Amino acid sequence: MSNALMLQDLFFFLPETCLLVTGVILLLLDPFLPKEKKSFLGGISVMGILASALATLCLWKENAPLFGHLYRLDPYALFFKLIFLGTTLFTFLVSFRYLSLTRLPQGEYFALILFATTGMMVMAAGMDLLSIYLGLEVMAISSYALVGFLKKERASLEGALKYFLLGAFNSGIILYGIALLYGTWGTTHLSEILNGLSRGEATSKMFLVGVAMLIAGFAFKIAAFPFHMWAPDVYEGSPPPVAGFISVGSKAASFAALLRLFLFAFKPLFAEWQGFFVFLAMMTMTVGNLLAISQVDLKRMLAYSSIAHAGYLLIGLAVGTPFGISGMLFYFVAYALMNLGAFAMIVLLAQENFRAESIEDFKGLAKAHPVWALCFLIFLLSLAGIPPSAGFIGKFYLFAGAVQSGLYGLALVAVLNSVVALSYYFRIVRNMYMMEERSSLAPSRSWTLRLSLILLAFFTLLAGLYPVPLLETVRQAGALFL
Amino acid sequence: MLTNPFAFPILSTLCYLPLAGAFFIMFFFKRSWTGLIKVFSFVVSLVGFALSLLLLPSFQAGSSEMQFVEKHSWIDAIGVSYFLGIDGISLVLVLLTTFLSAISVLSSFSAVTVRQKEYYASMLLLETGMLGVFMALDLFLFYIFWEVMLVPMYFLIGVWGGERRLYAAIKFFLYTLFGSVLMLLGILALYFLSAAPEFGIGKGTFDFLELSHLVLPLKPQLWLFLAFFFAFAIKVPMFPFHTWLPDAHVEAPTAGSVLLAGVLLKMGTYGFLRFCLVLFPEASRTLSPWMVTLAMIGIIYGAFLAMAQSDMKKLIAYSSVSHLGFVMLGIYSLTPQGLSGAVLQMINHGLSTGGLFLIAGMIYERRHTRLIAEFGGLSHKMPVFATFFAITLFSSIGLPGLNGFIGEFLILLGAFRAKFLYAAFAVSGIVLGAAYMLWLYQRVMFGSCDNPKNQILRDCTLREIVYMVPMIVLMFWIGLYPKPMLRLSEASVNHLHKIVQTAQPLR
Numbered sequence: 001m002s003n004a005l006m007l008q009d010l011f012f013f014l015p016e017t018c019l020l021v022t023g024v025i026l027l028l029l030d031p032f033l034p035k036e037k038k039s040f041l042g043g044i045s046v047m048g049i050l051a052s053a054l055a056t057l058c059l060w061k062e063n064a065p066l067f068g069h070l071y072r073l074d075p076y077a078l079f080f081k082l083i084f085l086g087t088t089l090f091t092f093l094v095s096f097r098y099l100s101l102t103r104l105p106q107g108e109y110f111a112l113i114l115f116a117t118t119g120m121m122v123m124a125a126g127m128d129l130l131s132i133y134l135g136l137e138v139m140a141i142s143s144y145a146l147v148g149f150l151k152k153e154r155a156s157l158e159g160a161l162k163y164f165l166l167g168a169f170n171s172g173i174i175l176y177g178i179a180l181l182y183g184t185w186g187t188t189h190l191s192e193i194l195n196g197l198s199r200g201e202a203t204s205k206m207f208l209v210g211v212a213m214l215i216a217g218f219a220f221k222i223a224a225f226p227f228h229m230w231a232p233d234v235y236e237g238s239p240p241p242v243a244g245f246i247s248v249g250s251k252a253a254s255f256a257a258l259l260r261l262f263l264f265a266f267k268p269l270f271a272e273w274q275g276f277f278v279f280l281a282m283m284t285m286t287v288g289n290l291l292a293i294s295q296v297d298l299k300r301m302l303a304y305s306s307i308a309h310a311g312y313l314l315i316g317l318a319v320g321t322p323f324g325i326s327g328m329l330f331y332f333v334a335y336a337l338m339n340l341g342a343f344a345m346i347v348l349l350a351q352e353n354f355r356a357e358s359i360e361d362f363k364g365l366a367k368a369h370p371v372w373a374l375c376f377l378i379f380l381l382s383l384a385g386i387p388p389s390a391g392f393i394g395k396f397y398l399f400a401g402a403v404q405s406g407l408y409g410l411a412l413v414a415v416l417n418s419v420v421a422l423s424y425y426f427r428i429v430r431n432m433y434m435m436e437e438r439s440s441l442a443p444s445r446s447w448t449l450r451l452s453l454i455l456l457a458f459f460t461l462l463a464g465l466y467p468v469p470l471l472e473t474v475r476q477a478g479a480l481f482l
Numbered sequence: 483m484l485t486n487p488f489a490f491p492i493l494s495t496l497c498y499l500p501l502a503g504a505f506f507i508m509f510f511f512k513r514s515w516t517g518l519i520k521v522f523s524f525v526v527s528l529v530g531f532a533l534s535l536l537l538l539p540s541f542q543a544g545s546s547e548m549q550f551v552e553k554h555s556w557i558d559a560i561g562v563s564y565f566l567g568i569d570g571i572s573l574v575l576v577l578l579t580t581f582l583s584a585i586s587v588l589s590s591f592s593a594v595t596v597r598q599k600e601y602y603a604s605m606l607l608l609e610t611g612m613l614g615v616f617m618a619l620d621l622f623l624f625y626i627f628w629e630v631m632l633v634p635m636y637f638l639i640g641v642w643g644g645e646r647r648l649y650a651a652i653k654f655f656l657y658t659l660f661g662s663v664l665m666l667l668g669i670l671a672l673y674f675l676s677a678a679p680e681f682g683i684g685k686g687t688f689d690f691l692e693l694s695h696l697v698l699p700l701k702p703q704l705w706l707f708l709a710f711f712f713a714f715a716i717k718v719p720m721f722p723f724h725t726w727l728p729d730a731h732v733e734a735p736t737a738g739s740v741l742l743a744g745v746l747l748k749m750g751t752y753g754f755l756r757f758c759l760v761l762f763p764e765a766s767r768t769l770s771p772w773m774v775t776l777a778m779i780g781i782i783y784g785a786f787l788a789m790a791q792s793d794m795k796k797l798i799a800y801s802s803v804s805h806l807g808f809v810m811l812g813i814y815s816l817t818p819q820g821l822s823g824a825v826l827q828m829i830n831h832g833l834s835t836g837g838l839f840l841i842a843g844m845i846y847e848r849r850h851t852r853l854i855a856e857f858g859g860l861s862h863k864m865p866v867f868a869t870f871f872a873i874t875l876f877s878s879i880g881l882p883g884l885n886g887f888i889g890e891f892l893i894l895l896g897a898f899r900a901k902f903l904y905a906a907f908a909v910s911g912i913v914l915g916a917a918y919m920l921w922l923y924q925r926v927m928f929g930s931c932d933n934p935k936n937q938i939l940r941d942c943t944l945r946e947i948v949y950m951v952p953m954i955v956l957m958f959w960i961g962l963y964p965k966p967m968l969r970l971s972e973a974s975v976n977h978l979h980k981i982v983q984t985a986q987p988l989r
Contacts, residue, residue: 388630
């Protein structure tokens with residue numbers, strides 16, 4: 001490989017590099033900063049994200065392989081990179097206040113999130129099973145540490161340990177699956193697998209077992225049935241901004257890789273695994289929604305709701321048509337906006353000795369603080385898929401995909417699930433608007449947190465009212481699979 | 483399709499004026515400025531009514547075309563457009579909506595004492611949603627208005643309602659949402675059928691006017707009819723989907739009940755008229771005996787339930803089930819008389835049942851109870867009130883000379899032409915209706931005024947008279963001279979009838 005090419009590769013890798021470098025700077029700087037100047041670190045991390053976003057935008061419309069085809073820069077990967085960067089940015093803006101409140105070490109916190117984001121980016125852009133695995137591990141290991149960040153709390157430690165043990169086991173399964181695929185094809189590269197499959201080379205049992213292991217592994221990552229059990233405990237234990245970050249980022253990254261695997265590399269076998277994903281989608285959304293109904297802890301409720309949302313997203317994978325893929329990609333944006341917003345609401349009401357983590361804690365919010373209640377209302381309406389919100393447009397596309405492919409049963413289960421979902425989302429609305437205030441609520445004064453809530457609510461509505469630009473973007477990003 | 487003769491988009495202005503008002507109240511008014519908030523929201527709703535009256539002179543009643551049309555591209559990629567327009571049927575419902583909204587706002591001045599800012603904002607928001615439903619001609623847009631409207635109604639019931647308001651509010655929301663999401667599937671299926679070349683369009687669209695050219699075989703028509711049926715039948719509500727209604731009506735504040743009965747229920751019947759008949763004519767013909775059967779069960783069962791109630795509002799709520807049964811009977815008699823009777827009866831029911839809820843609200847404001855047994859002999863204490871009550875009640879029963887008579891007569895005529903048996907059953911509903919209503923009046927108004935709490939009741943205030951008089955005037959006007967009202971929707975109704983009776987399915 002010539003030097004010029006290497007240079008271009010490095011240039012194309014700039015978004016990831018920005019994050020890595022920022023993370024390293026944070027770690028180096030942290031020990032030397034006096035306590036009162038730690039907030040400086042937050043500024044640096046936001047700069048790092050903005051630099052990375054700038055680099056990503058500059059590379060928009062590029063489409064080229066990197067690092068000897070291990071990696072690919074295409075609109076699809078860039079689209080996901082922007083989602084991850086947005087998620088991380090909002091997570092940071094929400095976290096500042098929370099970190100000073102809980103006196104958590106800021107340097108490591110920001111650095112770990114940045115490393116996790118890098119891992120997600122690698123997953124979305126990986127064109128080889130091994131590079132995807134590499135990204136997945138970087139993301140996973142940073143997340144384990146982030147979940148256990150509240151070192152003094154049993155729930156946090158329990159969540160982290162659970163996540164770590166199950167995650168490590170899961171990584172083993174994925175790796176074993178990869179090994180079996182390598183045994184079959186003698187390659188781990190997605191394009192070569194695709195070529196082999198399209199030439200109609202016989203699929204051996206070993207290959208199918210390998211694919212099954214990959215499905216199981218990624219189903220764990222996206223918290224799909226029957227590998228969803230970890231999510232509630234992990235979300236409950238982790239600091240709320242981290243829970244929001246993991247529920248959005250980790251899920252989107254795993255879906256990004258899953259889509260590349262099943263709608264690109266294994267596309268010739270589409271008909272064979274379609275039924276399986278239909279089943280997985282139905283079960284995941286139903287189980288998630290039914291279990292969410294009885295939750296009183298808001299983070300657990302959001303965990304089950306995020307399982308249900310994974311179910312809706314799986315529709316896109318199960319249909320694999322332009323409608324389904326656009327819907328899925330659109331839904332990632334919608335899901336990021338509304339879910340980050342919901343978790344940010346927990347942070348907004350958190351006080352030094354009071355965690356607004358039960359849905360009871362939101363009683364009477366509308367009377368005392370109507371603006372924040374309205375923001376939460378918008379997130380909840382969007383989560384429930386009531387128009388005009390981003391969540392509605394996303395669901396509309398996904399359901400349209402199911403109807404178009406003639407999967408009426410799936411579509412029916414999905415719409416009925418949205419009715420079930422409304423019943424628990426609206427328990428929060430009821431508490432906010434129709435109940436008397438129980439304890440004194442004091443929303444945080446952090447302007448970054450307030451700004452991000454307003455922005456998230458605004459974009460949730462905007463994407464519902466005028467989704468055209470975003471729909472055009474997801475069409476370009478999804479063009480790869482058509 | 484007739485373009486908008488005004489220099490400005492009149493339908494959009496009308497539709498979003500209340501929304502703008504709601505925003506203004508939310509963001510610029512202080513919580514404590516209750517007087518200003520009341521006057522402002524009344525003025526906004528009054529201007530809305532005036533704007534809707536402005537439609538009348540330029541409306542071409544002889545045409546069944548969509549008028550005042552506004553069409554703009556919205557989500558081009560999937561053929562969604564921002565498409566508003568009204569024909570005769572929607573016009574009368576738009577008028578009803580703006581009229582009842584103004585009345586409801588006025589009726590709330592003393593009834594609502596807490597969180598008034600949010601209350602009036604919700605009322606105006608609800609008006610926007612209702613108007614949008616009657617104006618939207620793009621199914622995607624229609625669905626959005628259809629759902630959006632649930633949110634303010636949920637709040638009206640849940641925040642300002644009675645004792646079991648929380649239960650009633652979520653029950654209302656879940657029931658209607660259940661129907662709506664099935665309709666969403668129907669809309670999606672319709673979209674993909676319109677994209678298939680063999681059914682006459684060949685390009686995916688949500689445009690109602692284009693979709694009305696869709697020619698489908700009977701079987702998909704039946705399935706699609708079923709998908710839309712749930713949404714509309716729950717809203718109407720038809721037997722056996724009526725169980726949410728008594729709860730919602732009883733718990734809602736007076737103005738909420740007025741709009742719920744007066745306008746929201748009409749969305750269901752409007753949906754059948756506008757979408758089910760036109761898009762699935764063959765299915766409508768095939769299923770009409772079933773629909774009529776459900777309607778007749780509703781008429782009679784609703785009447786019996788009403789008779790057994792001890793709560794005034796619950797009685798009126800069940801009477802709605804019975805009356806809406808009449809409207810459904812008129813629609814699915816599939817005769818011109820039945821259809822125009824149904825359209826007229828939609829307006830009549832809005833006036834008479836809306837009026838009855840206002841009456842019940844007046845009593846409740848004075849006594850804080852709605853139990854019929856608590857009252858008796860009120861006519862001596864409140865003569866003006868007794869007059870209003872009597873006229874509204876007779877309008878609801880269908881006494882000749884009042885509006886209800888014309889509507890019921892036309893529906894019976896239509897039903898009779900369709901099948902003798904239909905009319906025979908329906909007439910028994912009218913008799914039962916007279917029975918429970920008159921019995922209600924007797925128990926509340928006549929006899930001796932024994933209960934000491936009733937001795938001190940005051941007669942109607944000036945404000946109450948101001949909002950009851952226009953209702954009464956309209957009841958008499960439609961009852962004595964229904965022609966102008968019928969003429970507004972005549973062309974559209976005949977057009978509808980022609981479509982249903984002549985359309986042939988794809989063989």
